[in-house]
Amino acid sequence: MTTNQIGLEKKDMSAVIEKLNNLLSSYHVFYINVRGYHWNVKGEHFFSLHQKFEELYTSLQLQIDEIAERVLTLGGTPLHAYSDFAQHSSIKEHKNVFNGKECVKGLVSGLQELIEEQRQVSAVAEEAEDQGTADLVDEYVQQQEKLVWMYNAFLG
Numbered sequence: 355m356t357t358n359q360i361g362l363e364k365k366d367m368s369a370v371i372e373k374l375n376n377l378l379s380s381y382h383v384f385y386i387n388v389r390g391y392h393w394n395v396k397g398e399h400f401f402s403l404h405q406k407f408e409e410l411y412t413s414l415q416l417q418i419d420e421i422a423e424r425v426l427t428l429g430g431t432p433l434h435a436y437s438d439f440a441q442h443s444s445i446k447e448h449k450n451v452f453n454g455k456e457c458v459k460g461l462v463s464g465l466q467e468l469i470e471e472q473r474q475v476s477a478v479a480e481e482a483e484d485q486g487t488a489d490l491v492d493e494y495v496q497q498q499e500k501l502v503w504m505y506n507a508f509l510g
């Protein structure tokens with residue numbers, strides 16, 4: 355069989371799977387960054403930001419699972435070790451951030467990084483005629499673009 359279980363060419367899937375595993379890594383690092391913002395934020399906007407950061411990391415957690423399961427659907431193995439995530443993430447760890455605006459700036463730059471990375475995943479997936487993967491990440495891009503606008507509005 356030259357095709358995988360959903361009829362896509364196996365030889366074209368390796369590039370998509372690699373991109374998705376890199377994206378999965380970026381999501382994990384971003385996820386733990388946002389948990390850090392949730393825990394460490396201080397100041398006058400504590401209650402609203404603490405809550406907003408929780409909403410975001412909860413949705414990131416769901417997306418992480420969808421991306422990993424997409425890798426499996428395509429016939430790959432999702433990365434599942436912190437050492438691999440650290441190596442393959444396009445987002446850097448952001449430690450010891452306490453100021454609300456600094457947290458939001460880190461959050462916006464992480465979202466911008468994800469958006470850019472997902473546009474590339476989408477292009478590679480479409481090249482491989484994998485519309486399912488392209489649609490999955492395109493939806494994330496749309497949601498995250500709106501979040502960038504809202505958090506930038508907060509930053510004024």
Ligand SMILES: [Fe+2]
Pocket residue numbers: 392408
């Ligand atoms: Fe909490």
